[in-house]
Every structure is written in structure tokens, then in C-alpha cells.
Amino acid sequence: MAQVKVVVVGNGMVGHHFVEQLRQKSENAMITVLSAEPRLAYDRVHLSEFFSGKTAEQLALTTEENYQRLNVDFHVNARVVKIDSEKKSVETQSGQVFEYDKLVLATGSYPFVPPIPGNNQEHCLVYRTIEDLEAIQASADCSKVGVVVGGGLLGLEAANALKQAGLKTHVVEFAPQLMGVQVDTRGGELLKAKIEELGVTVHTQKATQVIEAMETVKDSDSDCRYRMCFADGTHLDTDMILFSAGIRPSDNLAREFDIEIGERGGIVVNNQCQTSVQDIYAIGECALWNKFIFGLVAPGYTMARVVADNIMGGNEDFLGADMSTKLKLMGVDVGSIGDAHGRTAGALSYTYENQPKGIYKKIVVDANQQKLLGAVLVGDNGEYDTLLQYALNGIDLPESPESLILPSSSDAPLLGADSLPAEATICSCHNVSKGDIVNLIDQGTCELAEIKGCTKASTGCGGCTALLKNVVDTELEKRGVEVNKDLCEHFAYSRQDLFNLIKVQKIKSFDELLANHGKGAGCEICKPAVGSILASVWNEFVLKPEHVALQDTNDTYLANMQKDGTYSVVPRIAGGEITPEKLIVLGEVAKKYKLYTKVTGGQRIDLFGARVDQLPLIWEELLAAGFETGHAYAKSLRTVKSCVGSTWCRFGVQDSVGQAIDLENRYKGLRAPHKLKMAVSGCTRECAEAQSKDIGVIATENGWNLYVCGNGGMKPRHADLFATDLDTETLLKYIDRILMFYVRTADRLQRTSVWMDNMEGGLEYLQQVVIEDSLGLAEELENQMQHIVDSYQCEWKTAISTPTSKARFRQFVNSDKSDVNIMFIEERDQIRPATEAEKTKVMTSQSENDLLLEPQV
Amino acid sequence: MSEEWIQVCKKSDLVKNSGVCALVNDKQVALFCLPTGAANDAELKVVATSNWDPIGKANVLYRGLLGSKQLADSENDAMYFVASPLYKQRYCLETGRCIDSDEVAIDIHQVKLENDSLFVKLAG
Ligand code: SRM
Ligand SMILES: Cc1cc2nc3c(=O)[nH]c(=O)nc-3n(C[C@H](O)[C@H](O)[C@H](O)COP(=O)(O)OP(=O)(O)OC[C@H]3O[C@@H](n4cnc5c(N)ncnc54)[C@H](O)[C@@H]3O)c2cc1C
Ligand code: SF4
Ligand code: FES
Numbered sequence: 004m005a006q007v008k009v010v011v012v013g014n015g016m017v018g019h020h021f022v023e024q025l026r027q028k029s030e031n032a033m034i035t036v037l038s039a040e041p042r043l044a045y046d047r048v049h050l051s052e053f054f055s056g057k058t059a060e061q062l063a064l065t066t067e068e069n070y071q072r073l074n075v076d077f078h079v080n081a082r083v084v085k086i087d088s089e090k091k092s093v094e095t096q097s098g099q100v101f102e103y104d105k106l107v108l109a110t111g112s113y114p115f116v117p118p119i120p121g122n123n124q125e126h127c128l129v130y131r132t133i134e135d136l137e138a139i140q141a142s143a144d145c146s147k148v149g150v151v152v153g154g155g156l157l158g159l160e161a162a163n164a165l166k167q168a169g170l171k172t173h174v175v176e177f178a179p180q181l182m183g184v185q186v187d188t189r190g191g192e193l194l195k196a197k198i199e200e201l202g203v204t205v206h207t208q209k210a211t212q213v214i215e216a217m218e219t220v221k222d223s224d225s226d227c228r229y230r231m232c233f234a235d236g237t238h239l240d241t242d243m244i245l246f247s248a249g250i251r252p253s254d255n256l257a258r259e260f261d262i263e264i265g266e267r268g269g270i271v272v273n274n275q276c277q278t279s280v281q282d283i284y285a286i287g288e289c290a291l292w293n294k295f296i297f298g299l300v301a302p303g304y305t306m307a308r309v310v311a312d313n314i315m316g317g318n319e320d321f322l323g324a325d326m327s328t329k330l331k332l333m334g335v336d337v338g339s340i341g342d343a344h345g346r347t348a349g350a351l352s353y354t355y356e357n358q359p360k361g362i363y364k365k366i367v368v369d370a371n372q373q374k375l376l377g378a379v380l381v382g383d384n385g386e387y388d389t390l391l392q393y394a395l396n397g398i399d400l401p402e403s404p405e406s407l408i409l410p411s412s413s414d415a416p417l418l419g420a421d422s423l424p425a426e427a428t429i430c431s432c433h434n435v436s437k438g439d440i441v442n443l444i445d446q447g448t449c450e451l452a453e454i455k456g457c458t459k460a461s462t463g464c465g466g467c468t469a470l471l472k473n474v475v476d477t478e479l480e481k482r483g484v485e486v487n488k489d490l491c492e493h494f495a496y497s498r499q500d501l502f503n504l505i506k507v508q509k510i511k512s513f514d515e516l517l518a519n520h521g522k523g524a525g526c527e528i529c530k531p532a533v534g535s536i537l538a539s540v541w542n543e544f545v546l547k548p549e550h551v552a553l554q555d556t557n558d559t560y561l562a563n564m565q566k567d568g569t570y571s572v573v574p575r576i577a578g579g580e581i582t583p584e585k586l587i588v589l590g591e592v593a594k595k596y597k598l599y600t601k602v603t604g605g606q607r608i609d610l611f612g613a614r615v616d617q618l619p620l621i622w623e624e625l626l627a628a629g630f631e632t633g634h635a636y637a638k639s640l641r642t643v644k645s646c647v648g649s650t651w652c653r654f655g656v657q658d659s660v661g662q663a664i665d666l667e668n669r670y671k672g673l674r675a676p677h678k679l680k681m682a683v684s685g686c687t688r689e690c691a692e693a694q695s696k697d698i699g700v701i702a703t704e705n706g707w708n709l710y711v712c713g714n715g716g717m718k719p720r721h722a723d724l725f726a727t728d729l730d731t732e733t734l735l736k737y738i739d740r741i742l743m744f745y746v747r748t749a750d751r752l753q754r755t756s757v758w759m760d761n762m763e764g765g766l767e768y769l770q771q772v773v774i775e776d777s778l779g780l781a782e783e784l785e786n787q788m789q790h791i792v793d794s795y796q797c798e799w800k801t802a803i804s805t806p807t808s809k810a811r812f813r814q815f816v817n818s819d820k821s822d823v824n825i826m827f828i829e830e831r832d833q834i835r836p837a838t839e840a841e842k843t844k845v846m847t848s849q850s851e852n853d854l855l856l857e858p859q860v
Numbered sequence: 861m862s863e864e865w866i867q868v869c870k871k872s873d874l875v876k877n878s879g880v881c882a883l884v885n886d887k888q889v890a891l892f893c894l895p896t897g898a899a900n901d902a903e904l905k906v907v908a909t910s911n912w913d914p915i916g917k918a919n920v921l922y923r924g925l926l927g928s929k930q931l932a933d934s935e936n937d938a939m940y941f942v943a944s945p946l947y948k949q950r951y952c953l954e955t956g957r958c959i960d961s962d963e964v965a966i967d968i969h970q971v972k973l974e975n976d977s978l979f980v981k982l983a984g
Contacts (some may be wrong), residue, residue: 007979104888126863130939151929407864413880492929492930493928523928523929523930523938524894524895524926524927524928524938524940525926525927525928526925526927526928526929526941526943527925527927527943527948527950528927530925530927532926551875551878552875552876552877552878552926555945556920556923556924556945558923559878559923560923564920564923564946565943566916566918566946567918567921568916568918568920568923568946613976615923809882811875814883814888814919815888816868816869816873816875816880816881816882817868817869817882817883818882818883820883822888824919839917860961
């Protein structure tokens with residue numbers, strides 16, 4: 004095919020997915036994107052996270068640069084108002100005309116606002132776009148009470164947002180129960196009870212007749228803005244109203260320009276997603292397939308793939324999609340699979356209910372009790388993945404199907420990832436099958452994080468995370484790649500196992516561990532790892548005779564080795580704050596020992612070019628001036644970067660420097676699986692770049708927002724927002740728990756970012772462990788951290804006052820000479836190591852005094 | 861060349877399971893003290909090598925980590941090695957061969973302990 008001109012109307016989630024798919028299939032297709040919104044596609048599914056601090060940029064699914072790179076012509080604020088199917092062109096509001104060979108309508112849907120008189124007042128809003136959310140935020144800031152009209156999935160999500168914004172929140176539902184689409188009556192009742200427990204008032208079977216402005220209500224002493232009057236004569240006063248009463252397809256264009264529309268709206272499409280007009284397709288929430296509109300993103304993505312394929316000459320079909328959903332609403336698990344209401348003829352059901360714990364589970368099976376048709380889960384989604392696979396893959400049910408939902412019945416057959424067929428869909432958002440994953444593994448991709456990167460699996464709604472990990476682990480084990488967690492040939496244990504052994508059996512030295520649980524003499528892999536664990540648990544001086552041989556060279560000499568065998572010295576400058584006096588001391592020491600001096604990327608000062616025998620002399624002077632070790636050499640806390648914060652900055656809302664210093668002093672010296680970095684910013688402008696750190700803290704009007712598991716370095720990762728508006732005490736408590744949990748469970752040399760990416764359950768799981776204490780570990784973790792804090796010592800101070808340790812800092816045991824191979828050259832008024840060529844030149848020319856600087860005091 | 865034993869240092873200058881360095885006739889010699897399994901100091905097993913890291917090109921080998929590697933053809937025999945502190949290449953402490961590269965090797969010198977003194981006979 005020559006260059007096909009494709010115009011896409013709408014750049015929502017589905018429109019964007021289509022662009023990506025088409026570009027993947029064809030480098031030549033000329034793609035034009037016309038978006039009515041002021042920005043390119045963003046993640047609507049996670050829209051609510053806007054309220055917990057995610058910015059529009061973080062929600063973005065693409066960027067202008069990215070579209071440019073993909074060679075996509077795009078126009079924002081470009082609503083299409085006209086289709087000319089004869090001339091094959093479309094026209095935007097501003098009069099621009101675009102010609103097409105193929106036209107793809109991906110106009111999505113809009114929120115339905117029930118025709119209630121008074122529904123158009125200032126604080127009556129909807130929930131669909133980023134602009135909507137900004138309006139809600141603004142309205143919430145000047146409201147005390149909020150009502151959500153509609154008790155479906157989105158309505159409850161909206162209610163949660165209002166609740167979090169601190170409003171007294173109500174949900175008003177016309178039907179007799181909540182989430183009528185997904186769950187059955189009993190499930191809906193339980194859900195209502197749980198949500199009311201969380202402080203949201205639910206009113207079911209309420210038809211709103213009118214919304215009155217309070218000024219117009221006679222004899223009212225309410226200080227709310229509006230009064231909602233219901234058909235049953237009751238009323239509810241509120242300051243703002245959010246409509247979430249369902250969605251309607253954006254089908255105006257099609258309607259006006261003679262494309263077939265369904266009886267109740269929606270652009271009619273066939274199995275190739277073609278509309279009634281040649282060369283015009285419709286995908287996503289505007290499309291009506293088989294009299295059905297799919298209000299979820301995964302079916303839209305499938306439609307996008309089908310159309311991209313068809314345009315490029317393929318013949319894929321769209322054959323419907325699974326509408327199962329798994330979500331957490333205000334912390335309550337809700338799951339709905341297939342025929343949740345048991346509408347199939349002859350269907351039978353089993354239910355389990357546990358009122359004290361607030362758990363309800365139902366499975367719907369066929370008349371022969373052979374296959375699973377559907378399920379409803381409220382309060383516990385533990386079985387969701389297994390049930391979904393039974394339903395999707397038509398797997399035969401076990402003899403007593405009820406065992407699938409009964410708690411701790413020992414014969415509950417767990418559906419291992421192994422029993423799934425290759426076609427089984429693992430991630431429905433990105434259409435990744437078990438076979439796709441198996442192929443990748445066969446090609447040698449063995450890291451979960453890499454597999455996520457290649458397939459995008461679990462990067463959509465996130466519902467498939469646990470199953471994905473399960474499949475990957477099982478497949479790896481099957482291949483004898485055996486998820487071999489052995490640390491090395493000397494220990495047939497993972498780092499986590501060794502940690503537990505050391506802690507539980509109170510093992511205090513490498514030799515003891517090796518004698519009891521290992522073999523051989525150890526190596527460069529297990530020795531530092533065990534050294535680190537011993538330090539994390541017992542926190543003894545790392546250069547004690549029984550520990551010294553375990554340390555990597557940097558730890559052994561408490562400094563960072565440079566290319567020529569000299570060292571760099573980095574004293575701690577907590578939070579980056581330093582007095583002029585101390586700054587002068589650093590200058591004087593550097594001058595005296597002729598050290599190259601540089602400001603590091605971590606807000607402190609590095610002195611380079613010290614010979615091993617000079618280290619104790621340099622540190623004696625630094626210690627005397629009040630400095631302490633900066634642990635630049637250790638897998639432990641490096642720096643806590645700060646911005647200047649409220650003390651000086653006109654925007655700062657908290658004392659970020661003070662907080663950074665406190666954090667650095669609390670966690671300094673903590674040995675961890677890898678190095679740790681933190682930062683504290685004084686306001687959302689984020690000058691300390693806290694979101695790129697393992698632990699990031701950003702000040703808010705009300706306290707501190709905590710971000711976790713960010714990373715700069717080779718593979719940057721934005722930190723995840725973990726909790727908001729914490730007071731300092733809670734902040735420290737959470738950080739204590741997070742860090743100690745990391746120290747316990749991470750692999751050797753695994754930064755927190757990779758640890759998080761490989762964690763089953765991800766952020767949510769970590770929040771449960773840390774905030775809700777789901778493992779009952781919180782106190783122990785805190786105590787362990789307190790032990791580390793209490794047993795802190797400056798390693799340089801101890802080293803210098805321990806003769807056997809101090810004696811190690813020399814080049815020769817039998818001579819005071821220094822290493823003649825260390826030579827420096829002067830450059831920009833400081834020293835640098837001589838290159839090999841320069842060294843040879845000097846050796847042969849004898850005129851060394853011109854060139855070389857003697858490495859001496 | 862140098863056929864004689866040279867007295868270098870005291871036994872107490874050595875560090876168990878780790879290395880130190882001595883200057884012997886202007887040559888830098890790394891002295892490693894390997895684990896023998898015996899708690900008794902009298903059984904110290906000492907290995908002497910050149911201190912020059914031929915890949916990192918610096919006199920640093922004595923600051924490397926010691927380790928053992930099970931030999932493929934033997935149940936019990938293990939090879940001892942030192943890993944360079946710069947780029948982590950491992951050198952066999954028996955042959956001087958680099959385990960991670962065929963291109964380089966380090967010298968192995970003879971050593972003996974007599975009473976409290978350590979003697980080295982420099983190689984080639
Ligand atoms: C000195 C410094 C460069 C400078 O002159 O600015 C530096 C120097 C080294 N970095 Fe770095 N990094 C320095 C800031 C950073 C930063 C910036 C920061 O901390 O804000 C980063 C990115 C942030 C991060 O870590 O997420 C950084 C990411 C790395 C990485 C990549 C880590 C990763 O997860 O991808 C390595 C390699 C590693 O650790 O495995 C590394 C490793 C190193 C090593 C250890 C490389 C080596 O083997 O010699 C260097 C130690 C030399 C020495 O003598 O200190 N350095 N390094 C900085 C010391 C900061 C301090 O005060 O402690
Ligand atoms: C708060 C919220 C939570 C959700 N949670 C989930 C969930 O957990 N799981 C799930 O699967 N789904 C969820 N959804 C639904 C999901 O977001 C939608 O299914 C998905 O966004 C549909 O994508 P789309 O591209 O079809 O439509 P949209 O994302 O609505 O995009 C359509 C775009 O077309 C533009 N447009 C319309 N008309 C024109 C025109 N004439 N010219 C140019 N542009 C036009 C619109 O402005 C819009 O930008 C949620 C939705 C919301 C609002
Ligand atoms: S982050 Fe905020 S408080 Fe800190 S320096 Fe920047 S603008 Fe000022
Ligand atoms: S199913 Fe939604 S991300 Fe995989």
C-alpha cells in the first residue's frame with residue numbers, strides 16, 4: 004500500500020493506543036491526530052490519583068516529543084465538527100480541513116447529567132477530564148459537604164476523592180443497591196455497609212427532583228449552598244454535587260453526518276469496527292458493537308489493534324470482550340466476573356458470607372456444575388485471579404466448586420499458573436497471553452521488570468500483577484533457570500534467607516554462618532553481602548577483626564578507591580548545610596594534603612587523591628573539626644539532599660533543611676542491600692528533586708508527602724506517592740518501617756526501585772505492610788531501626804582510636820616509602836592522576852620535576 | 861635471579877583472611893593470609909603475589925577480597941583467588957592465572973614462615 008492517510012478523531016486512551024499500534028505496524032502511514040482536549044492522551048483509568056498528588060504530566064500517556072519522534076501530526080484543542088465522506092475530509096472548529104483515506108472515530112464518551120432542574124449551577128460538576136478534576140478541587144476547597152449522584156464504580160471512586168478532600172460525603176443512588184452492574188443484591192448491601200463504615204453516607208432508592216439554591220429555600224437555617232429534594236419528600240443539603248450517573252457515547256458527529264447510530268446511541272460497528280460508511284471506523288467508548296458499549300479500556304485497546312490491523316491489510320476480528328473487573332474502592336476489595344447475576348439459563352450459585360469480617364463471595368456455575376460462569380467478590384479479592392482464569396479458559400471445575408471460595412479449606416485446588424493454556428490472557432489491558440510471556444522467557448528475558456517493559460503487561464489497570472509474577476516464576480522454575488536464589492556457591496540460600504538465619508539464630512560472624520550453613524571459604528559475592536546483613540542486624544564496627552575481611556575495598560579503607568589506587572574523602576555534610584568555619588577547614592585540609600576538590604552531585608564536598616597512608620592523618624584533622632564519616636564508600640545512606648525551604652525561600656511551607664538534617668542523622672550508617680538516597684523539598688516546586696530518590700519528602704501546608712522507591716542513575720524511576728500530609732512522627736515511623744522491610748527482603752545490590760518493581764502487589768502491598776501493618780511486623784521493624792540508630796558510631800572515629808585498625812592504613816608493612824606509581828599532573832590549578840603515557844614520558848625523560856607533583860605532605 | 865630468601869616482616873603484620881603489602885628489593889609484594897580451617901595461628905597459610913593489577917594498572921591487589929571457588933572436577937578441592945579491588949577480575953593464588961581473562965597473570969612468589977618471621981623468595 005502507498006502512504007495511507009489516517010486521521011484519528013479523539014486522543015483519549017483508545018485513540019492513543021491506536022496511534023501506537025498503527026505506527027508499530029507501519030512506518031509509512033501518515034497519521035494525523037485531532038484532539039478536542041487541550042493536551043494529548045492521559046491515563047483516565049488512574050484519573051483519581053490526581054487527588055493524591057499525581058500531576059497531569061505524570062498521568063500523561065505520551066508527550067509531544069514522543070509524537071514528533073513517531074512522526075505523528077497532532078493538533079490539540081482541535082474539535083472535529085464536520086465529516087465530508089464524499090470528499091473524504093474532516094473539518095475542525097477553527098476551520099482547518101484534513102483529508103483522509105481512513106478515518107478513525109475515537110471520540111469516547113461524556114458523563115450523563117440527569118435532567119434535574121437546577122443541575123447546571125456553579126458547583127454542579129462531572130468527573131471525566133483533568134479539567135473536571137481541577138474544577139472539583141477548586142470547588143472542594145470552598146465546600147464542607149459534597150454529594151455524588153450515582154453509586155456505580157465511578158461514583159464510588161468520585162466519593163472517595165471528595166472524602167479525601169475532607170468533605171462530609173454522601174452518595175445518592177437511584178437504584179436499590181450500589182454497583183448494580185457488577186455485583187448482586189447481597190454484595191451491594193455489604194458494600195454499602197462497608198462504605199458507610201468509612202464515613203460516607205449512602206442513600207439508595209432516591210430520585211432527585213430538583214436542586215435548589217439555598218437562597219431560594221424558605222425558612223432554612225442551613226449554611227450549605229444547595230438543597231436536593233427527593234421524590235419521597237426528603238431532602239439533603241450540600242455545597243457541591245458531582246454527577247456520575249453513567250456515560251453516554253460521543254456520537255454527535257456520526258449522528259449529524261449520516262453514520263448509523265444505535266437506538267440508544269453509540270456508533271454502530273461490525274467485527275472489523277467499520278461503521279456504516281466506507282473507510283470510517285469507530286473504536287473505544289463511542290462504538291456500539293453487537294448492541295453493546297464497552298465502558299472499559301481493555302476492549303477499546305482490542306478494537307484499536309483490530310482497526311490498525313485491518314487498515315494495514317490484515318483481517319483480525321473484534322469478537323467482544325470480557326467485562327470482569329477487580330478494584331479497590333475506598334480500601335474495599337470488589338471483584339466481578341462474567342455472569343455475576345446468574346442470568347444464564349439453568350445457572351446455579353454458591354455463596355459464602357462472613358459478616359464479622361465483611362466478606363461476601365459468590366460463584367455462578369452452569370447447570371452441570373462443570374464450568375464457572377461468573378463470580379462476585381466483596382471484601383476479599385484473594386480468589387479473583389484464579390476464578391477469572393476458570394471462567395475465561397473454560398477450565399473444568401473441581402468436584403466441589405464451593406472449595407474455590409471457602410476459607411482455608413485445605414483441599415481448595417489452587418489454580419497454578421502451570422495449568423493455564425498458552426492462549427490464556429494474562430493481561431487484558433495490553434492483550435498479553437501466557438504464550439507471549441513464555442516466548443520472551445525462551446528468548447532469554449528472565450527478569451520480571453524486563454518482561455513488564457517488553458510486553459507492557461500489568462502497566463494498565465494493574466489487576467494482573469500477581470498473576471503475571473506467578474506465571475513468570477513458574478515458567479522460570481520449570482526451565483531449571485530455577486529461580487535460583489542461592490547467593491553463590493558458598494550459600495544455598497537467598498539473601499532474605501540468610502538475613503532471617505542471622506537474625507533468628509543470633510549469628511554474629513561470617514565464620515559462624517559459614518560453618519553452620521555454608522561451604523568453602525566464601526567469595527567476593529557472599530562476603531560483602533553477609534557483612535552488610537551482619538551490620539544491618541547487629542551494627543557492630545565494620546572493621547572489627549572478624550568483619551574486616553568481608554568488606555569491599557571501599558569499606559575496608561572507609562574511602563572510595565580511585566583509578567590509580569588513591570582514595571577520595573567525603574565527610575558528611577548533613578542536608579547540605581555547612582558553616583563557613585567548616586568549609587574553611589575542608590579547604591585547609593585539601594590544601595595541606597594537595598587534594599583535588601570537587602562539589603559532588605549529592606550536595607557535599609569530595610577530596611580526591613589521598614594515599615592510603617594519608618587517610619588517617621586527614622581524618623584526624625577532620626574529626627577534630629567536628630566532621631564525621633559520610634559513608635560515601637558504603638552501601639548505606641549517602642545523602643539527604645535538601646532545598647533551602649521555608650526559612651529563606653518565599654514559597655517554602657516547611658523547614659526542609661531541618662527535616663533533611665534530622666533524617667540524615669537518623670539513618671546515617673544504616674547498612675542496606677544497596678545505597679540509599681533521600682531528599683526533602685520545602686514545597687511542590689521540588690527543588691531538591693525528591694521524586695528521584697529512594698525516599699523523597701515534599702512539604703505540604705499540612706505536613707509532609709512521602710514518596711518512595713525513586714531512582715536516578717542508569718534507569719531512572721519516578722518515586723511513588725506513598726502517603727500524604729504526614730506529621731513528622733508518622734513520617735519517621737513509616738520511613739523506619741519501609742527501610743527495614745527493604746533491608747530484610749531485598750536481593751543483594753537491589754536498589755529500592757527494582758525492589759518495588761519486583762514486589763508482588765507493588766505499592767499497594769507495601770502500603771498495607773507499612774501503614775496497615777498487615778504482616779504484624781511494624782513494631783519489630785521500628786525496634787530494629789531504633790537499635791541501629793542507638794548503636795551508631797562514626798567509623799572513622801573508631802578506626803583511628805583502634806590501633807589494629809589504624810595500622811592497616813599503609814602501603815607497606817615494612818617501609819614508609821610511598822607507591823612510586825602514583826603520579827599527579829596539574830590541571831586547572833589542581834592535581835589529577837597522570838595518564839599512562841604521561842608516566843612513561845616522565846620515566847624516560849628524567850625531567851620529572853617539570854611535570855610531576857610529588858604525592859606527599 | 862634472586863635466589864635467596866629475604867626476611868620481610870613479622871607474622872603479626874599479616875591480617876587473617878585478608879592482604880597486606882611489603883616492599884621487597886623495591887618490588888611491591890602482596891601477602892595474603894588464607895583461611896586454613898584451623899583456629900590455630902601456627903597453621904597460617906600465606907601466599908605472596910605481585911601487587912600490580914595488570915588490568916587496573918595500579919598497585920592495589922593487596923586490597924582485594926579473598927575467595928574460594930569449587931573446582932569442577934573435584935568434590936573437595938577449591939581454588940583460592942583474590943579479586944582486584946578496581947575492576948573485580950579474579951586471580952588464582954596458586955598459579956597467578958586470571959580467571960576472568962586469558963591475557964593477563966600475576967607473579968607468585970615463594971613464602972615461608974620461620975618462627976615469627978616471614979621470608980619471601982622473589983620469582984623470576
Ligand atoms: C562522587 C560522585 C560524583 C560527583 O563527583 O558528583 C559519585 C561517584 C561515584 N558514583 Fe555515583 N556519584 C555521585 C552521585 C551520584 C548521583 C546523584 C545523587 O546522588 O543525587 C547518582 C544518581 C542518583 C541515584 O543513585 O539514584 C549516582 C549514581 C550512581 C550509580 C547508578 C546507580 C543506579 O541505581 O543506577 C552508580 C553505580 C552503582 O552504584 O552501582 C554510581 C557509582 C559511583 C562510584 C562508586 C563509581 C565507582 O565505582 O567509582 C563513584 C564513587 C567515586 C567516589 O570516590 O566517590 N553512582 N551517583 C557523587 C557522590 C555524591 C555524594 O555526595 O555522595
Ligand atoms: C474516573 C474514571 C475511572 C475509570 N476507571 C477505569 C478502570 O478502572 N478500568 C477500565 O477499564 N476503565 C476505566 N475507566 C474507563 C476508561 O477510562 C475508558 O474506557 C477509556 O478512557 C475510553 O477511552 P476512549 O479513548 O474510548 O475515550 P476517551 O478516553 O473518553 O477519549 C475520547 C477523546 O476524544 C475527544 N473527542 C470527543 N469528540 C471529539 C471530536 N469531535 N473531535 C476531537 N476530539 C473529540 C474527547 O475530548 C476525548 O479526549 C474509567 C474512567 C474514568 C473517567
Ligand atoms: S522546593 Fe520550594 S521551598 Fe524549596 S527552594 Fe524550591 S521553591 Fe523554595
Ligand atoms: S489487566 Fe490491566 S494491566 Fe494487565
